[in-house]
Amino acid sequence: MTSYRQPGLVLTDRRFTVPLDHADPEGEQIEVFGREAVASDRSGDDLPWLVYLEGGPGFGARRFVGRQAWLGRAVQEFRVLLLDQRGTGNSTPANRQTLPLRGAPDRQADYLAHFRADAIVRDCELIRKRLTGGARWTVLGQSFGGFCATHYLSTAPEGLRTVLITGGLPSLHATADEVYRAAYPRIRRKVEAHYARYPQDVERARRIAAHLREHEVALPSGGRLTPAALQSLGILLGSGEGTHQLHFLLEDAFVGTPEGTALSDAFLENVQAVLSYAGHPLYALLHEAIYAQGKGPTAWAAERVRAEFPEFDAEKTLAGDAPLLFTGETVHPWHFDTDPALSPLRETARLLAEREDWAPLYDPARLAANEVPVAAAVYHDDLYVDTAHSLETARAIRGLRTWVTDEFEHDGVRAGGPRVLDRLLALARGEI
Incomplete structure (x- = not known):
């Protein structure tokens, strides 16, 4: 681990070893990178964790300088983990230079089949237990990160304290x-x-x-x-x-x-x-x-x-x-x-x-019985995620509260500074 400072923050670079295939935990291992961010005046406090899942697929977590965008609001009360999902950022890379190490294209395709939301969530659960000692954490999922958060609610809600989704409520059924x-x-x-x-x-x-x-x-x-x-x-x-x-x-x-x-x-x-x-x-x-x-x-x-x-x-x-x-x-x-x-x-x-053997990603029955507080920003006429699909899913997740707005486009969580995160936290907590 390496710790260093930016204005108002203490950052710690963390690396985690996880199985390539979670069905074979003793098999090949890959590395997942995360950058911890905590307010410099609270670095010694026992704070709850928030993990940020970036959009994509294929993008590492955003590189902030100081308390930019939503991060300034988050570090007021959380210790934040900016996670580079497997294959992205500083995690074990998957690109034209590295994939030939896997062998022929069929081997490369088999390898990449382990890089969807299901594997990302399994990574998160391993990392959560190592970081928090088993305590639940809050997930903030932007775009594809919201798809991952929805899968998280479907498969491992016991690890979740709160889920916040921005521009990323997927259809549970659409092809x-x-x-x-x-x-x-x-x-x-x-x-x-x-x-x-x-x-x-x-x-x-x-x-x-x-x-x-x-x-x-x-x-x-x-x-x-x-x-x-x-x-x-x-x-x-x-x-x-x-x-x-x-x-x-x-x-x-x-x-x-x-x-x-x-x-x-x-x-x-x-x-x-x-x-x-x-x-x-x-x-x-x-x-x-x-x-x-x-x-x-x-x-x-x-x-x-x-x-x-x-x-x-x-x-x-x-x-x-x-x-x-x-x-x-x-x-x-x-x-x-x-x-x-x-x-x-x-x-x-x-x-x-x-490829035809893709596993289902969402469990409608489990989502209908959800007990985790969830709030989602749905951007009206979002270019990337269909609003009608998002609202249909919002109705299918028990207790989910939506904020439908045309004030922002898909990048509202970044462009809106602390306002979007502040609104979602208030919704999830029943304050508004």
Whole structure:
């Protein structure tokens, strides 16, 4: 363990050894990293624990500097564990560089099958017992972290003192196809709202897409920028400042050169920063698997379902005069052709998409009998998580209290500072 200080905080880096497969506790072990954060003036106090589960899948816990965002509110009364879920951050990595150590793609896919919410929750339970001596802790789950928290309530509620969920109440039953069938109309609404705010971006987006249709364009990493990849910039529209970020990115895309007009280096660098999966490859590899519950393979659901919404086809759009529609957090087979961080894992991704033996993640009967205080922020028309699905699940979890708001987008727990966490704690405690 290593301890050090930031303004107002004492931080301690902790590493935990856990089984790769919890059904085989004596088998292969991996490492999970967590960063403890406690208020500097309370570092010696006996405080209850709160574990933070980041969104994703595939993202390590957010790296805070001092008492930023919700963390400042949390350390007023908790000792916080910012957990890098298995395969992310400083935990044992899973990426194009390390996965070949597992062997052929089929071995890699078998390995990655142990990186869903069920294994993450089992990790949490081992870690909780080691840290707290068996005391219950509070879970704060953002986005996919809320999916994990819902699984936690389904399988190990005895470890939970309180559960707080932000933008992450999953459907208990929906298949990946149903998730994306609900998503595409929602994505379209976000794009239309963006163009209503920034009408000049309609022509800009079409012009860039037309250029990409006519030219081979490489990103600085060597990846290829295609019209479909350009559309993926719509992932920005799920955050509070995302519409503005997208506008600023598009506004100076072109530059004059001796060979004629080209996309500028600055534009391509900024696009790469948004689109590259180098820092979070598990997001692409496992994104559809987080919805799989023994109802057959996901089989590239986002790609298949998109065919039901031809208005998202860039080629058809450019053949007419309609605005180019961006997409959201959808992952497609072509990602594994255009992104150098993913292309070595193309066959592994295919095998995961074809996999059928995914275990169910939620227990509706146990959730209906829930006794753990639960509060959830549901963001109205959230780009990433369907509001109707979330509210259906909220009704299925006994005692859960919701805060439905359009004040924030999906990143409300970060953008809202301490307010979101403060509201959820008050809801869970029956103070409001």
